[in-house]
Amino acid sequence: MTDIWKNVPRNWPEAQQPSKASLSNAERLLVRLRTMNLLPDHASRGYWPTTILSWSSVPMDIEVFDGDFELYIYPPKAPGPLFDVHSFDAEDEVALNELLENVKSLAIQGRESVPGSSVHSFAQHGDRAVPYHPLPVLGPRNLSSPQ
Numbered sequence: 001m002t003d004i005w006k007n008v009p010r011n012w013p014e015a016q017q018p019s020k021a022s023l024s025n026a027e028r029l030l031v032r033l034r035t036m037n038l039l040p041d042h043a044s045r046g047y048w049p050t051t052i053l054s055w056s057s058v059p060m061d062i063e064v065f066d067g068d069f070e071l072y073i074y075p076p077k078a079p080g081p082l083f084d085v086h087s088f089d090a091e092d093e094v095a096l097n098e099l100l101e102n103v104k105s106l107a108i109q110g111r112e113s114v115p116g117s118s119v120h121s122f123a124q125h126g127d128r129a130v131p132y133h134p135l136p137v138l139g140p141r142n143l144s145s146p147q
Helices: 020-035 093-109
Strands: 042-045 051-054 060-064 068-073 082-089 118-125 128-131
Touching: 020 051, 020 060, 020 093, 060 093, 068 093, 082 093
Parallel strands: none
Antiparallel strands: 042 051, 051 060, 060 068, 068 082, 082 118, 118 128
């Protein structure tokens, strides 16, 4: 059997591995990326016990969660440290195919608009990303129960 992680260095200590579900989803993704000749340059552990796949030649990362994939696209000339996040359901084969098509497009053409996903903009603050909303998206929420 072929080592799924062959040619993809993993940058995490044995005691701080990503979750088993995240690793399983990452391995599913790596199998598909290998057939497309689009392996990431390295993998690391995210803040949550997630797996982050990174490419040095393409301005993107994929963070692999237990139940979804998030494609991070880093604009080359954005005013400030902004990036886009596109979410894809890990259990949905159509969503996985859309993710792979977007990765292929980004690898070939560079940063493009990514259709077929939910999109959020984030600003990088130190070592964590926080939501960035240039215009108000949601008004105040009333969390009290209805009377």
